[in-house]
Amino acid sequence: MNNNKISLEEVAKAAGVSKMTASRVIRNKGSFSEKTRTKVMAEVERLGYLPNRLASVFAGDINSTFVGVSIPDLGNEVFGLMLEGIDRKLGAFSHQSILGMTQHALNQEEAWIKTVLSWQPAGLILTGRSHTQKSQAMLKAAGIPIVEIWDLNSSPIDMSVGINHYDSGYEMGRYLVGKGYRKLGYVGTSHLTANAATARMNGFTKAIEDAGSRFTKHLCLHDNPGFYPGFYGTEQLLASSPDIEAIFYQNDNMAVGGLNYCETKGQKVPDDIAIAGWGDLPILSIVPYKMTTVRVPHLRLGRMAAEVLLDALHGNATRNSYDVGFILIPGSTT
Numbered sequence: 567m568n569n570n571k572i573s574l575e576e577v578a579k580a581a582g583v584s585k586m587t588a589s590r591v592i593r594n595k596g597s598f599s600e601k602t603r604t605k606v607m608a609e610v611e612r613l614g615y616l617p618n619r620l621a622s623v624f625a626g627d628i629n630s631t632f633v634g635v636s637i638p639d640l641g642n643e644v645f646g647l648m649l650e651g652i653d654r655k656l657g658a659f660s661h662q663s664i665l666g667m668t669q670h671a672l673n674q675e676e677a678w679i680k681t682v683l684s685w686q687p688a689g690l691i692l693t694g695r696s697h698t699q700k701s702q703a704m705l706k707a708a709g710i711p712i713v714e715i716w717d718l719n720s721s722p723i724d725m726s727v728g729i730n731h732y733d734s735g736y737e738m739g740r741y742l743v744g745k746g747y748r749k750l751g752y753v754g755t756s757h758l759t760a761n762a763a764t765a766r767m768n769g770f771t772k773a774i775e776d777a778g779s780r781f782t783k784h785l786c787l788h789d790n791p792g793f794y795p796g797f798y799g800t801e802q803l804l805a806s807s808p809d810i811e812a813i814f815y816q817n818d819n820m821a822v823g824g825l826n827y828c829e830t831k832g833q834k835v836p837d838d839i840a841i842a843g844w845g846d847l848p849i850l851s852i853v854p855y856k857m858t859t860v861r862v863p864h865l866r867l868g869r870m871a872a873e874v875l876l877d878a879l880h881g882n883a884t885r886n887s888y889d890v891g892f893i894l895i896p897g898s899t900t
Contacts, residue, residue, distance in 0.1 A: 572615045580609040633875065634682035634690045636666040636675060641790040644817070644845060644864055645693065648715065651868025652691060659876055661688065668693075676701045683708055689875045695719040695726070696761055711878035715871045717762045720887050725878070727871040727888040734860050734892045735766035738814055738842055739773025741858075741894055747812040747840060748779045753799040753824060754816030756788040763791070763816050766844065770814055782807045791816045793849075796823025811840065812900065818843035818850055818859055825855070825899065840900040856897035863890050 578588035583602060590596035591606040598606075609615070633656055637645040653663050664687065666678035676698045682690070683704060689711035697705070705712050705723050718728035742750055752771075757764040767783065774781045784803035786795040796815055800823065804810060815821035821843030825835060833839050835855065843850070846861035867890045877884050 572613045574615070577606065577609050577613060577615050580613065581605040630686050630688045631661045632664050632685060632687040633661050633872075634666060634679075634685075634687045635663045636668050636678055636691070637693045638668055638670045639790070640667065641792075643819075643847060644862075647864035648693075648868035648871075651865040651870075652872045653868075655869045655872035655876070661876070672696060672698045672701070676704075679704055688879055689713070691715060691871050691875060694761065695722070697723075711875045713871045713875050715867060717765065718887065718889055722886055725874055725884060725886055725888070727867060727874060727890065729862060729867070729890055729892050731762040731765035732769035734844070734862075734894075735769030735771075735814075736773045737769075737892075737894050738766075738844070738860060739770040740777070741896070742812045742814065742840065742842060742900065743774060743777040743779055745812075745840070745900055747900075749807075749809055749811045750774055750779060750781055751803050751807060751810040751813045752781070752783040752815075753786070753796060753803055753813055753820060754783075755786050755791045755795055755820075757785060766816070782810060792819045793823040793826075796820030797827045798823075800824035800827040812836075812842065813839065814842045815844065817845045818847040818857060821857060821859070821899075822849055822853055825853070825857075836898070836900050842900055846895060855899050858897040858900040859895050861893040861895050866890055 574588055575585050578585040581588060583606060587598055587602060588606050591598050591603050592610065635649065635652055637649055640646055656663055664682055664685070666682060668675040668678060679701050687710065691713045693716050695714050695717045702723065712724040714722045714726045716728045718730050719726040752767055754763055754767060757767065771781050782803065784799050786799040789795045796819065799820065800813065803813065813824055815824055821841055825841050828835055828839055828841070835841050842858040844860045846859050850857050850859065870888055870890060874884050874888060
């Protein structure tokens with residue numbers, strides 16, 4: 567039966583009770599007998615009636631179970647992994663994610679925040695620490711738990727769960743310099759909006775400068791940080807700087823693309839050139855090398871974001887900043 571056509575009035579009529587009584591039973595509020603409850607719920611099941619939970623939230627009859635979650639895009643699997651961690655934890659506590667994709671555009675995030683707040687969510691989880699002034703004003707006035715994820719923020723709007731991307735880049739730079747490489751490069755996608763990637767590259771650059779070594783970078787056109795941009799980004803970097811000894815990539819998918827390019831040109835890894843990725847992404851499980859990378863607990867990061875938001879909703883004590891950490895994993899590619 568098409569439940570879109572079933573109204574509360576029809577449920578009440580079928581159960582032989584008033585519309586108000588049926589509403590009380592479905593909301594489990596007010597007085598009614600067990601016999602009445604059994605009759606009403608039997609008709610709810612038979613007719614396939616679905617209560618309008620959003621309307622109930624607006625009416626103040628129930629607490630919202632919606633949690634707004636914004637991510638830049640699903641093309642980057644990093645955000646998909648974090649979303650999975652968030653949704654698993656929220657679902658275990660009967661909360662539903664309302665997903666918004668901002669395409670790395672702060673004005674799109676602002677429009678989404680305005681819309682989702684009108685739905686009276688229980689809380690919000692936002693990817694990134696940069697927001698428009700209007701977004702910040704709306705978030706501070708919302709009066710709900712707000713968690714900023716991914717790029718750790720020591721002074722968040724409310725709470726932050728993430729990693730220090732600058733430090734992860736610095737540690738990779740220090741590691742490669744420590745291995746004896748003196749001419750190092752970086753390949754990534756456009757950093758006009760990828761603030762976390764910029765922080766990683768800046769940390770990498772600083773470690774190289776501190777060691778007195780040479781740094782060269784190549785940023786590809788605006789694209790998802792995947793296999794093909796890593797391939798042609800490596801081609802362009804080595805065309806302009808053929809004496810590069812080691813390359814650090816924005817993520818592992820790009821590093822695998824770079825690895826493939828080097829192999830097609832007959833360059834041995836790591837004898838002729840060293841390759842290092844970032845993220846410890848699933849693609850590394852099928853690469854015939856143990857890639858040097860930085861392990862980031864994406865699922866745990868998402869799960870922790872949901873946990874601290876739920877703690878805030880339940881009145882439990884929370885901190886303003888949670889660092890999930892990272893681990894540099896040396897491999898045979900360096």
